[in-house]
Amino acid sequence: MAFLSGGAGELILAQDWTNTSLGPPELWPLPLKTIVGVMLGSAQPMFVVWGTERTLIYNTPYAEILADKHPLAMGKDFLDVWSEIRGDLEDIVAQAYRGEPVQMDDITLFMERRGYREEAHFSFSYSPLRVDVESVAGLFCACTEITERVMVQRRLMESEARARADAQRVQLALDAGAIIGTWFWHLPTDHVTADEQFARSFGLSPEVCRTGLGIEQVIATVHPDDKPGLMVAIAEVLEHGGAYAHQYRVLRQDGRYHWIEANGRVEQAPDGTPLSFPGILIDVESRRAAETALRESEERFRAAVQAVNGILWTNNADGEMQGAQPGWSALTGQSYDEYRGYGWAKAVHPDDTQPTIDAWKAAVAEGRTFIYEHRVRRHDGVWRRFSIRAVPLIDAGGAIREWVGVHTDVTEQREAAAVLERSREELERLVQERTIQLVQAQKMEVVGQLSGGMAHDFNNLLQGIGGCLAVLDRYVPDGPPRRLFTAAEEAITRGAQLTHSLLAFARRQMLTPKPTRLLSLLESMQPLLERTLGGLIHFDIDVPADTAPVMVDPAQLESAILNLAINARDAMPQGGVLTLRAGNASIGRQGEPGHPADLAPGDYVAITLADTGTGMDEPTLARAFEPFFTTKDIGRGSGLGLSMVYGMAVQSGGGVAIASEAGKGTAVTIFIPRAMEDEAMAAPPSPAAKPASRRIVLLADDDHLVRTGASAVLEMLGYDVLAAASGAEALKVLQEAEAVDVMITDYAMPGMSGVALIREARRLAPGLPILLITGYADQPEGVERCTVLHKPFRPQALAEQLAILLSTG
Template identity: 30%
Template sequence: MLYNDAYSGFAGARHPDLLGSNVREGWGEVADFNDNVMNVVLAGGTLHYRDQELTLLRNGAPEQVWMDLDYSPVLAETGIPAGVICFLAETTERVAAERKSDFLFTLSEDLRALSTPAEIMSLAAERLGNWLDASRVFYAEIASGRMTVERDYARRVGSIVGEHSLEAFGPDLLAAYRIGTPVTVQDVQLDARLSLDAKAGLASREVGAFVDVVLFEETQWVGLLAVQNDTPRIWSKAEETLIHDVGERVRGAVERARAERDRLWDLTQDMLARADYRGMMSAVSPAWTRVLGWSENELLTRGYASFMHPEDEAPTLSAIARMAETRQPARFENRIATRDGGWKSVEWTVAPEPDGANFVAVGRDLSDAKARQAELEAAHEALRQSQKMDAVGQLTGGIAHDFNNMLTGIIGSLDLIQRNIATGRMDRVDRYIEAAMTSAQRAAALTSRLLAFGRRQSLDLTAIDVNALVEGLEELLRRTLGEQVEFETRLASDLWTASTDAHQLESALLNLCINARDAMPQGGKLIVETANFERDDGRDHGGLDAGDYVVLSVTDSGSGMSPSTLEKVFEPFFTTKPVGQGTGLGLSMIYGFAQQSGGHVQIDSELGRGTTVKLFVQRFHGERPVGSDRLSQTPLGAGEFVMVVEDDPSVRLIVTEVLTEIGYGVIEAVDAASAIPILESGRQIDLLVTDVGLPGLNGRQLAEIARQTRPELKVLFVTGYAENATVRTGFLDEGMDMMTKPFAVEALAEKIRDTLGSPTDRPPAN
């Protein structure tokens, strides 16, 4: 290395040893940087750096240096680069000043946005600690010879939050503090100003060097900004100045925050207080007197528990004790006495102070809020009642319209039957019977749809092969859809077994296909598909719970639906069809059936582009039972005795007549009270057939009583409405079954035979 006199000043204590040395060894701490320079420039290139930052050991300690550097090759007579010439200008002072200015400006702006001293101290300590790579930075408040550290920034060392005595520093250091200039210690163990106790205390807190900037308010010493290093360190004058400047900004921000806090203390409607864990308050805001009426002297001379409602005292003191133990803020409500003898409901937020002896509390009077809440709840209840009555009006209006039509068909047909029988004209009776049956079946279907919509129907959830169900309905569907609709099925070959009610699923599929047909008045294409679906990801599937599902889809190429129509399709009696061409319960029934059986319905539709309805039913887990062949004729009894408990005389008459007609002995009862003595007697009873909704004890309770004396008794429940009465919810025990009203004679006979089993399966009669 060869250099001029100006460079010798830049080299510092390394001159004159640096002159004539190899550049790599001369500046060993930046050898990699210089290696790159030599490689590039000796190859004929040039390099230019502006404000390049390097850490150099010019005077025995690491030092950040910024420079402008320009490197060019020096050519030999042969034209080949033989050396490198460097033009260097140190920019450290300018760059450091700019960086310091930017740092202080940004810090001041960010401190201005903070509202509490704790937040201000925390932010300033973290910023300064990162900037100086210090091990600990904190702002301490000074009072009565002690300093209190609420927050500190610490890395590589532990926190020292809490109170500390200043006397331990020794008289020499305390005297230096009172002068007001920064106190700089480069090596704690070698500094003569520190007492032995101070050195030991600082060593225990992992302090090897520090800079303390004392902050004054007029002539009073009020604060201390401390920057500490865990090992000895040479602090530069620029670092001392920066620490002082930060300290002044912290003091100003803290004073501003305190002024705002004092203004808040005086003006806020919330009750603010400082209290200790022994039960006394040391400061209360004026809001206490405004809200409760007590004077400041009364509040500060009585224990705070004496103001609490007796029922709230123990829970409140317990919450305060837990806060003292956990050192975490807490929230609770209680009632506080007013001076005029009343009580105020107050919501409290309490937080511990660092001293471990006191806490702060903020109380909000809930009286107005509770009154408004009561008014709001009353208004909501009135609105709910109004909406309920509107819904009931719409529901009953729709039901009345459809049932009146059906009852007209039933009553009119029965009247004509009576008239024709009376006059001996029997040729038209069959027509009237068929009309009455048609109207009655429509009424039964409407009731079933209403129950399905309300999720109150009795479901018989069994293992169902959905593909087989679709194939069994295919011929009926083709006839129903007509020749204008192209019908196609796409059935999954590996379809899981479903757990559902076969009758309800058939009804749902038929309804969906009829809706699709009506949406294609000029014809089109309808596709029925089946698929497996596993819901186990985190995506939203419209309320579908995680699990395995069998999906039955109906897709049409019809007119589709608008977004406003899609929002209403599941509402009862909503229909886009003309009056008299549908009850508007089809989709609402399907929705209720799906929800009750643990499934879901999704509709994807767009005007002019058709509709797809997907019905999700739960997968059946376990072995699928093998079904028995059904007899084509009505199953007959073999003299078994059936007890029928039904409070409706008409229904009881029909059931007993049917049972007697097909070969069963019948015992009648109108309710549980009259049935129990018979069940507890020695009479032969092979099957109990009971309505669920009996007066007094219901049918399920009657069955439990009956099985106390007849544990093997078979039970068949017949019901038109039974909330949650499904196999899935555990309503039925072993040997119990259920049948929904209304039912055909053949269906009743079939169900009784299934419940009783074949004669060889039954135990001997009593």
């Protein structure tokens, strides 16, 4: 097989051809052997494509064109070898296979033969190869790569274009009067002379420029940021000669930097020595400002596109995608070869492809703004819906230069709109429900404020009456007077309980929250709850072991649970089931359905008491938490049970939700914040009250009844009392009295409040023990290191607190 000698022939011999339609080389048709032999002996790049499989056989010079594709390309499908340019080659290969020769002097191809995409140019001829007169078996190609020649020609044309542009710019500058100076630089002597306009442009002396100066003096006023680039440009033109154009800023005599363009030419001696460098200056300040404005406008446009999460793309005047499209490539994963022309449509959903193309072509034909929506397959295979807006850019002649478009991802918006449409009625229902909840919460807040104020005033009345009764106690004989006296004391106790309930609802009771294990608390309560419910009601407790501890006043939580159990018992006179269950609950957002409207997001424990009783209708349910509202018979309830539960829960940082339906029972859920720790601190024991040894007490209270009763109790306890009806009067007494051992002051007094009085008293007598008494149940603000006693209080409680103050103060 002499025809396979040398170079690529050895590669052909080493190739396993047994599994191809050609078979081993010794069996190849004579025309193929002949052309391969000629090809292998040629110094020009050549190749043969043979058979329906388009088998590629090539010589050594063509291997250089294949680059990294060699030697694996030998014996492979020609179009598979050049898969990246398959679209450019298919038609001309088919033409040759039809028996038609093809010749091209310059074909532009974007090939990937060295691991990257590159532009290449070839001249070639395709000649059909026949095994007989009728049939074409393949093609023969002789080709020459002319890439370097084309690139040189292109650079030459670009250089000539720049020269023409420079000349045109100079001519335009001359016509417009934009030339602002001329110079002549004698290079062998480094002697620069220039006219007066040049001197003004560079901030130099006209006289010095006329007589001449060195280049270093000329460029001294060039902006520091522009000077390195200027020096490089000058060095290059001095080395190569020819035309020169460069833009930079110079400092003028007005102290401002100004953009200029220097245009000149370096003349050289025959041996290449630079001789002279004449030139002119052109004012380009306005042009640079316009370019800056254009650049900023483009940046704003890009920022606007990014702000709407848009994908920017451009098409030519005919509506075909060309050039680099980084946004589209990043979105779809398509390469240039895949998206160019109308290839982008392959990334559009099949159901949307043709409608999109039709609508786009219609917009291009009419030259109008294109607005559309379709689905696009993202690079990861996910379909997303995009809104499209494209506008034509018009040139000075009124023709469309190109199209600029933006794809904006609107998937979430459209899905949200669909959900909104489907759930409009549900949304209206939720809004109505939330509005009712808010109105109810506001009503409860107003009623709570009113109830708290009433409780405060009532506590003052009870304190006055109680103080007087305490003094009269020793003078009341047994028999009917004593029974009446005892009844009066019981009335005060019941009144205090009533005000306590009102204050609980108003969230003004004194709470002592601490980490509390719910399961332990309920186990200790279970006997009491079972006795309260009676034998007709089955009682279940369901509290998982992993239920978190809660931060709550245990006594108040016990009272709330007991109140709810009593309500459940009264709602099941014929018996039923009461279930108490608890568990951890997390609230993600305020106003979630089934939760209290004003419950803040966070971690809670939900405690639910659900009965199978009579339940409530909607009007009754809407008023369930109102104080004094009850559906029980007269004398069977105060209407404060649920109000107390509501107030305790909210004051503890939680809330209450209630669900009920007439005839189907009621479920009340208390939400209590989870505790951060699980250790409760025991309160230190109170010291026993000690008898007074005629100590002096300063008593300040604006309520005459309270002041009179408290004075009587204090005197009964063995204290001397200095009474004052206001804070100002108490300060005067404190200043004038010989001695005061302890001061008792009311919290809410007109003029100077109890808090203000305490501050002034501590300024006058820093070590004075002070006891603050108040008809409110919450801890007063603005007092520190001060003991608080809540009205109404018994004489024993007063005595104990005074004993503590006097023993430690």
